[in-house]
Amino acid sequence: MKNLRIILIIFLIFPMNHLEANEKDKLNKITKNLRCLICQGQSVYDSDSEFANSLKILVSKKLGEGFTEDQIYNYLKDKYGDWILYDPELNKNTYILWLLPILLFLIGGAIIYKNYIVRK
Amino acid sequence: MKKKFLSFFIVLVFSFIFVIFFRGLQDSNKYTPNIESKNNIPSFNTKNFYSDLSTNSSNIFESDKIYLLNIWSSWCVPCRQEHPLLVNLKKEGKINIIGMNYKDNKKNAEEFLEKLGNPYNEIFVDLDGTIAIELGAYGVPESFLIYNNKIIKKYIGPLNKKLINEMKKTIK
DSSP, X not given: OHXXXXXXXXXXXXXXXXXXXXXXXXXXXHXXXXXXXXXXXXXXXXXXXXXXXXXXXXXXXXXXXXXXXXXXXXXXXXHHOGGGBSSOOOSTTTHHHHHHHHHHHHHHHHHHIIIIIITO | OXXXXXXXXXXXXXXXXXXXXXXXXXXXXXXXXXXXXXOBOOOOEEEETTTOOEEEHHHHOOTTSEEEEEXXXXXXXXXXXXXXXXHHHXXXXXXXEEEXXXXXXXXXXXXXXXXXXXXOSEEEEESSSHHHHHHTOOSSSEEEEEETTEEEEEEESOOOHHHHHHHHHHHO
């Protein structure tokens, strides 16, 4: 009986811990993908500036209100522009950034194919 | 024929990369935030600086009026620089100046106002800095020109005489 009670308590506590950790993981994930705009090459997660600290509080508030990750990104993009995201989206300003590596990869592949495989 | 094609191709790739880098040289390497915005001011709850009473932003900013929202703090050195300009602007009486006290200690803030004068029609507080983020601010000091509940212009950093003159022209 006693064992059962202990197991029950553990079962009740365990999922709550998990929930808490999930929220924190999410907060860390989001703030790692946000640029601290007043710092030099730091994410909001890494920085301890006033701006970054406020942003961390705001993001955790928004998570508490039930915002999803994308909604938070969009919300901040609206206020600060694309620059706040480390992971830039594909749009007319960034298409070269996204397409150039693929293009170079294909061209390189074509050269290798022509020179080595076809020659054989 | 094949060699000719290859050398032509290499020249093409290099000139393409050259053009991209050359254009990159022209760009400023400093990040300049967009100061012209037409964003609506968000609705937020805050507290009055003196009375500690809770209010909503809609009670502070009425439409059809021009406001200068100034984010300040007693620990912020550039705020001391721009403060006399705000006091002068207040004396001219053409614009409502709203102060937002950013992450500050009340006692220090009161001393600051006693010493340098109070140019603000109304002051509210932002204890954890989240209202500043919602407004799209970067830090202190920062000023927003607000008309019809829209942010018309942002002034990032301390105001100076040139910016004040510019602002007066915009108000007209």
